[in-house]
Amino acid sequence: MSTYIRQIKKNVWKWKNENGIFSVKKYPTVEQAEKIRLIHKELEYMEKPFILPIIESTQEDFIIQPWYKGDHTVSYRFKEDRKAVHLLLSQIHDTNKLVDWEDSNLFYSFNLISKWQNRKWKMNEISFFIESHIGWEQTKFLLLCGDIALRNMKPFNMEKRTLLHGDVVHHNFLSDSSDYKIIDFDLAVIGPREMENILWMHRVLPEINYDIRLLIHEFPHLEKVVRRYKEAMMYPNELYREWLYAYSLPKERKQKFIEQLIPYTNKALTEWPNLCYTLSKL
Incomplete structure (x- = not known):
């Protein structure tokens, strides 16, 4: 061999x-x-x-x-994959009933709002870079969305904490014909499960045309989270992360990435007013 x-x-x-x-x-x-x-x-x-x-x-x-070699790539475009991945995350979050994760002192307590405030500050710093690619009006709107969301965002209950995976991107979930596995706990932290549910929904929404009602229909128990944390759902986290990543790339990789990021951004910003309106009516 x-x-x-x-x-x-x-x-x-x-x-x-x-x-x-x-x-x-x-x-x-x-x-x-x-x-x-x-x-x-x-x-x-x-x-x-x-x-x-x-x-x-x-x-x-x-x-x-x-x-582990799966037989298909997990994608949030597919209902079956969304259901399976969310079930895995729920199982992880439920472990606080059996395991005192904080007792190990190996995890830090995750504060999503603080992270998002810092991310918004970094976006302001590179606004000139973003504007050079999508124009002044789109850049202004993108930054305004974050400002409004942060200004009105409700604090999370930090007393009810559990294990959070920390990186719910689709490629951290693997699948074969009969099973799903979760990998890469490098960013695992302690925090309220609502934070990870919101981050997961942020990942899913671009794959379902930002249809928040469809997501709630598939996962009725998440409606309570969406209603309570509407402003967190309105924060353009995916766009901020991708633009900050684009800015950090070396010159030889930057242009190709931005060519894909621009239509992704335009689509998101086109759908954002309707998403925020729908959230406000829930």
């Missing part, structure tokens, strides 16, 4: 040996790797584990796991 090790990212390798194929990830600190081990240790005892096991290693700052 052939063996090889191939670098996938700066700190991730695909390793094939006589025992199979594995993912190998190096963490900046032992404490960060220990956080991942703790999460997997607690979650692997669930009735139907939805994580990949960790292979024991003498290197404390490395995490080794079996390489």
Whole structure:
């Protein structure tokens, strides 16, 4: 059997040996790797584990796991995938009934509003860059949406905290013909589940033409979250993150990314007034 090790990212390798194929990830600190081990240790005892096991290693700052090859890419465009992913997140959030995550001192308490205030401040700093690509009026509207949302945003109840995955992008969920798995707990934090539900809905909305009523119809229990945190739903988080990322890219990658970001932005800003109106009427 052939063996090889191939670098996938700066700190991730695909390793094939006589025992199979594995993912190998190096963490900046032992404490960060220990956080991942703790999460997997607690979650692997669930009735139907939805994580990949960790292979024991003498290197404390490395995490080794079996390489999982799904048969389709999870996409929030598909109802089946939306249902499956949200179920996984709900199962993670429910673990606070069994696990005292805060007792480990490996997680920090996540404050979404503080993060969004900082993100809006950074957007103001690069407004000249955004304006050069989408024009003054669109840039002004984009920044105004964040200002209004932050000004009226209700605080979250920080007393009811649980484990949050921290990065609910679709490619952190893997699927084969019979199962779904969740990976990459690097950004896992402690916080109220409502925060992650809102971040997840922000990820989903662009894939369903910003139809918030459709999302509530599919997930009726989220209506209470949407109603209470309307302003958080109105915050253009996805657009802010993508423009900040575009600004940070090296010149050779920047232009290609922006060519995709501009139509995405125009679509979002076209739909935003209707989204905010619908939210205000709930």
